[in-house]
Amino acid sequence: MCGIVGYTGPRQACGVLLGGLTRLEYRGYDSAGVAVVSDGEMALVRRVGKLENLKAAVAGDPVVGTAGIGHTRWATHGAPTEDNAHPHRDCSGRLAIVHNGIIENFAELRTELAAAGHAIRSETDTEVVAHLIEALYEGDLVAAVQKATARLHGSYAIAAVHLDHPDLLVAARKDSPLIIGLGDGENIVASDIPAVLEHTRRVAVLHDGQVAVVTPERVTVHDASGAEVEPEVMVVEWDLDAAEKGGYEDFMLKEIFEQPKALRETLRGRVGEDGRIQMSELQMSDEELAAIERVFIVACGTSYHAGLVAKLLIEQWARVPVEVDVSSEFRYRDPIVDRNTLVVAITQSGETADTLAGVREARERGARVFAVTNVVGSRVTREADGVIYTHAGPEIGVAATKTFTAQIAALSVLALRLAQARATLEPEQVASLWAELATVPDVVEAILADAQDIEACAREYTQAVSSLFLGRGMGVPVAMEGALKLKEISYIHAEAYPAGEMKHGPIALITPDVPVVVVATQGHTYEKVVSNIQEVRARGARVIAVATYGDEAIRSYAEHVLWIPQVSEALSAIPAAVPLQLLAYHIAKLRGCNVDQPRNLAKSVTVE
Structure with missing residues (x-):
């Protein structure tokens, strides 16, 4: 939900921001805006509706400046109006922020800040954060953001700019994704990788509680205590072409037709020379897998449907009982989970809030937890005991297609691995099923x-x-x-x-x-x-x-x-x-x- 882009470097920020937001449109939104440090002023442009409305506005009245932030908003607190659109400024108009997530104690903070004289103009929880940073600001934007985030309850990904620090972006995250594209003399903060791929494939992933200090020449990351830490940097394997339509009328149609490739990539390398199913990421021996007494699958939406397929396969092949829960119900229903339970969390993005909560619930009860996800470096990859990746590439269309079938392919391999470890299928049966599973990409191609x-x-x-x-x-x-x-x-x-x-x-x-x-x-x-x-x-x-x-x-x-x-x-x-x-x-x-x-x-x- 929502999209964040922030830029600092030698180029005109507005063009970079709009280009990045365009590549994040798939995340869903109902308003958009940019704030740019421009000639000693904070230029702010916001529009309701599609990004084209914002682009038309800045085309008619160009915004000049080399540092800024942009946002596409999916309404939670307050209707989709221009006043509620991001970015939001403080009372002075010198600070602007964008925010993804939900601040659960915003009403309490709003009352406190209003009593202190802050004029809060919107219905959003985000504007409250802008005024909280303003109240804590004493010339050091990084310190103010750190102090402000320490008071926030809920989830957030935040990027902030200030007129006192014209080349500086400050970013922070908790339970909401945020990455930094590492360029040459420029850096880009974003909520997802496609926003930065035009400029760089080197990406730093922020972890929960971290605050990033971003200038054109340098990125430093601090933990919740303020200590500098080495950021996690990865090189994105796919390029911008993979996130473009490639001649198809829509991303959805392109992704439907990419399914044979996604399936082949997900199945690749899953059988060793000895003919046994390879799933080393489980990091469990045959004896440990055989000791599993119950499997829980937690997921939402399309991933839940993939989980229902997995239940049928695991029960049929591995002869172990499987329950499939909608993640939002699993976390609240006091499930019977213990150290002999394997919990499989399926989440395309790796950031699904309810599924992540289910992962934490299961691990607290002693269960072994494995994630099935399509996104390297996503939050679930750090919270689960192991990760089974679907190698579907970026999926831009909101309606899941290739990630659904890739999830089923990965889960089919998991079911075969369990059957192999538990000796519920003969080796010849496993080999036969694998041989047919390997032909499924060709079957889809024929369809x-x-x-x-x-x-x-x-x-x-x-x-x-x-x-x-x-x-x-x-x-x-x-x-x-x-x-x-x-x-x-x-x-x-x-x-x-x-x-x-x-x-x-x-x-x-x-x-x-x-x-x-x-x-x-x-x-x-x-x-x-x-x-x-x-x-x-x-x-x-x-x-x-x-x-x-x-x-x-x-x-x-x-x-x-x-x-x-x-x-x-x-x-x-x-x-x-x-x-x-x-x-x-x-x-x-x-x-x-x-x-x-x-x-x-x-x-x-x-x-x-």
Whole structure:
């Protein structure tokens, strides 16, 4: 949620800020602004709505200066108005800050600062921080920020500039991501890597409680006690081209078509010369893995659906019970977790607030915790006992596509590793399953090469106001993910149910105006799914089926069939999900929706 960019160096800051904010648009926002140290004044420009509105404003009245901060805001405290947009200034107008996160004690601080004579103009928690820094400022901006952050409760990533220090940026973080792009004679503070890639691939990652002092020539980092520490520096493996559309109309479509590559990269190197599954990052012996009595998977949104797939695979292959919890429920329900429990936290960004809280809860109870994430250096990589990376590359579209299928691939390897360690599958069975899993990228490639009928199908359903998604077994999480994709990018209401549950309520919704999408791939419950299709057709529903090539019988039960190649039932989730991604994409495009930036949504949910 929200985006931060700060620049100090020889170039005009405004252009760098706007370029960086453009590459952070995927994070979700409803207003934007910049503050630039300009000829002894703090030039501030803010606009409601898309970044184009801000760009038009500064084009008409250029902002000149070589240091500044910019922000795209996703409203939490206060409506999306110009007064509530970031950056925010103090009473003097000499200090400006931007902030991601939520300050939980802002009301208390607001009352205190107002009583001391500060004029707070907005409804935001962020402006309170600006006035708190002002109250503590005695000529040293770094000291004032350190003192102010010590009083904040909640989460924050902050960047500040001050007229008394025209080349200086001060940045601080707690529970909200913040990085620094290390350039040559210039440095860039940002909330995510794409904002800096045009200028550098060397990145310093701030950790919780740290404060960074950033000038054009130098970056120093201090811990919560004020002691200087060596920053964690990494070189980003992907370049700016990976974060651009590359000839595709939308990031979402590009990322759907990148799935074969993402899957291959995620699976690469997972089998050793001895034929055994390699997952050294677990740092657990076969004996330790065999001692696991229970697995918990905690995740949100699309990652939760990947967790449901993993549950089926782990229970089937490794014969250990698995519970899958929505992260926000896990942290509050007093789960039964101990040292014989393995907790798997799935988070694309590695910064999901509720999932991180679940990680902490599990570790406090003695469980071993592993994270599945796509972002090197993210917070979860430091809080978990081990990390399983999905190598999907940057995902800019808000609706997860390639990271979902890459998560399933990584979790499939984990399930095989557990089965191998627990000897619940014979070596020949593990080898056979791995051999088929390794072909899944080719299967997805074949689906994408023969997907032209999906847009024609989509044209018939653009006016729907509600839809129902059904499946059994592995088809249930696929149906849930398909429904989520449709609702979040096309704004058509969609519900997903196990097909056997349909008669227990959802069948009351069936009319000819409610399309029913059914995952009907070959498997041991196929005949049951066909019976469910006949039940909805008897009530006038139009059916879209995801089915296996060669299943001619399904044609008589469905108005439209989205075909996938034959794969084993256990490995069907990834191929079956791809046509539903494309169906949602084409329906949304035909309805005129912005598929990359759906309304009200953010790519990375870093607040509770």
